Amino acid sequence: MFRKSMLASCLALSCLLAVPAMTFAFNPSSNLPVNVDDKGIALRGYDPISYFSGKPAQGDSDYKFSYEGGTYYFVSKANLEKFKSNPAQYAPRFGGFCAQAVAKEKKVDSDPLSYKIVDGYLFLTAKSAYKDWTVNVDGYVKQAYVRWPDIKNVPPKGL
Template sequence: MSRYPITGAITATAVLFAFASPGLAGEPVNTGYFGDVAIKGYDPVAYFTENKAVEGSPEFSYRWLGATWQFASAEHRDQFIKEPTRYAPQYGGYCADGVSFGTVTTNIDPKAWRIIEDKLYLSYDPGAADGLVKNPNKVVDSRKHWSEVEQTLLTEKASINWTKPSP
């Protein structure tokens, strides 16, 4: 038995809240299958300012919500720092089409994107991105399903045994 049982309980509770409460932990960010770079290193500000997908650079990066975000310039990085929720893609950069069905599609194509109602949506391919515009119900459905998908992502993250090496 622990000599300090209350300390252990407080620590366990804090860890649980960090993963279970979206308000405390922040939105999960899609960093793909490896690494910690958001939206495959593309500049989220460029979608709005240049109306195209532009690769960012590690030289102009910023850590936010546990991920590294890359930008094409210091100016874009600074714009993002001032208003990250304005520029960050919806659903943490997970495929908006997948979220519209209540599922997670980790693999996105940063060139398959749309800005709808001043929000950035990423998809796994250009056809899915077009579908968001052609079928406005997909955006409505993705908004409905996001809290469920987000909880699934947070639960999966919390269930990983970080102390045990992978097989």
């Protein structure tokens, strides 16, 4: 009994000690136009080119490129070069923030697996917003394009 209690206590303590070392997926204080974590990584490390094949994949830090203040990772040199040739085409719209939230003048963290390619561009949403967003994609996208210039460089916590 004592052994199980001690093991549980050690496990709980190790989890608490690990928290400061964790990378947060979203930086609410950042005034960048790109949704980055506390280390400046965009798309939680997913390769933006991979979305266009329908299979989002984690990139590799050996292949990286900074665009609009966020660092993007890629699965290969070929994907990196493709992105560099036209980053405005391949980077997620609205900096990778939830497109539905941007339509409502907010900057909310997105889920890298809640996405849709619309007119050749990558749009992300929060997981909880995806179903509602897909009911009116065109309306939300149109409204987000109107609101984005006003909030682009405002920290999420300031909205």
